[in-house]
Each structure stands twice: as structure tokens, then as C-alpha cells.
Amino acid sequence: MAKMESVISLKTGDNAPEFNLKGIDDQMHSLNDYSKKGLLVIFMCNHCPFVKAKIEAIKELHDKFKDDISIVGINSNDSVKYxxxxxxxxxxxxxxxxxxxxxLVDETQEIAKKYGAVCTPDPFLFDSEKKLIFHGRIDDAMNPEAEVSEKVMINNIQKFLEGQKIEKDFDPSIGCSIKWKEQQT
Structure with a gap:
């Protein structure tokens, strides 16, 4: 089993780590490309049932907030084994x-490590200055079959855009673990 060295865990107020990753549009994307009122970075993948269950919620977030919030998905999984x-x-x-x-694809997995991402989906919400304001779940459905009763991320983005404080700035997401590559020796 692959063991990851120290995991950085971003705290509220920390700056978003830089990235320069290839997107499915075959273009390179960096942190500085995003200059809206906020940025939502979601570590995700294709095969995870938790992510599959959140695709419609991610699309809803995009549709509702696309004028104010940039949404970036980053896939850091080991695509050789998966x-x-x-x-x-x-x-x-x-x-x-x-x-x-x-x-975007994070082939080296360095960006997931810099963010402290541990599962898919693992969302990080930043303000216009790229400071972390919320790390946590998209909604309260904690397994793929569960019904959603609270749209946590929508509520938090609305609070942020209205200038209100997000009371619970860390509300852990649940999902599949990121599929780390074996450590080289």
C-alpha cells in the first residue's frame, strides 16, 4: 500500500497553492487564470461513486455561480492503476x-499534496484573494445513495457572496481516497 509522506492541511486564511495543470481543453491552467469573486477547487475523478453522485450538484454550482465563482476540478488519481x-x-x-x-489533470500528484486533498470529492473554496474560506462537503449526502437535505456548498457560497461569515469553515467531505502512486525508493 502506498504511504504518502506528510500531508499539508490548508487552514482558513491560507493562500491557495499555485498550480499549472493541463485541462481537458488541452490548455494549461494556472491559479492566476482565475480572477472572479471566488474560486472553488474540487479534487475529483471519474470512477469514484461519491464523485459520480455529485456531478449534478457540481453542475448546479457552476450554473448558479458561474458569473462569480470559478470552479476547477482536479484529478490527481494514479491513472496507471485506475x-x-x-x-x-x-x-x-x-x-x-x-x-x-x-x-485538470495532476499527473505528479504534487498539487493534491500541496492542498492536503485526501478524498474525491474534496472541495476547497477561496475568496478573490485566493485565501481559503471553506474546506468541506458539497452537500450533506454522505453516501452515493443518500438524499440531499442541505446544499452545504451552495449555502456557503451564497453567504460568502452576501458578505456573511461562514460559521463552519471546515466540514469534511466523504469519498474515495485519492489513489496515490507507489512511493519511489
Whole structure:
């Protein structure tokens, strides 16, 4: 079993770590490309049942907030051991599901480590200055079959856009663990 070295865990107020990753549009995307009122970075993948269950919620977030919040999906999974998460599959899934967010590949897994992402989906919400304001779940459905009774991320983004404080700035997401590559010795 792969063991990851120290995991960084971003805290509220921390700056978003830089990235420069290839998107399914075959373009490179960096943190500085996003300059709206906020940025939502979601570590996700193609094969995880938890992510599959959240695709419609991610699309709803995009549709509702696309003018104010940039949404970026980052796939950090080992695509050798999990070929459903390879780059071509990312393109196919996004097209099939009508996903209009920037969907980027983190082949080295360095970005997931810098953010302290541990599962899929693992969302991080930043303000216009790229400071973390919320790390947590998209909604309160904690397994793929569960019914949603609270749209946590929508509520928190609305509070943020209205200038209100997000009371619970960390509300852990539940999902599949990120599929780490074996550590080189």
C-alpha cells in the first residue's frame, strides 16, 4: 500500500497553492487564470461513486455561480492503476455528463499534496484573494445513495457572496481516497 509522506492541511486564511495543470481543453491552467469573486477547487475523478453522485450538484454550482465563482476540478488519481481516471477518460466523462468546469489533470500528484486533498470529492473554496474560506462537503449526502437535505456548498457560497461569515469553515467531505502512486525508493 502506498504511504504518502506528510500531508499539508490548508487552514482558513491560507493562500491557495499555485498550480499549472493541463485541462481537458488541452490548455494549461494556472491559479492566476482565475480572477472572479471566488474560486472553488474540487479534487475529483471519474470512477469514484461519491464523485459520480455529485456531478449534478457540481453542475448546479457552476450554473448558479458561474458569473462569480470559478470552479476547477482536479484529478490527481494514479491513472496507471485506475485507467478510468486517465486523461482521455476525463475528456469523455466531462463531455458525456455536460460538465462545463475546467477539469485538470495532476499527473505528479504534487498539487493534491500541496492542498492536503485526501478524498474525491474534496472541495476547497477561496475568496478573490485566493485565501481559503471553506474546506468541506458539497452537500450533506454522505453516501452515493443518500438524499440531499442541505446544499452545504451552495449555502456557503451564497453567504460568502452576501458578505456573511461562514460559521463552519471546515466540514469534511466523504469519498474515495485519492489513489496515490507507489512511493519511489
Amino acid at each position: 485507467p478510468d481516471d486517465d486523461f482521455d477518460s476525463m475528456k469523455a466523462v466531462a463531455k458525456e455528463k455536460g460538465l462545463e468546469i475546467d477539469y
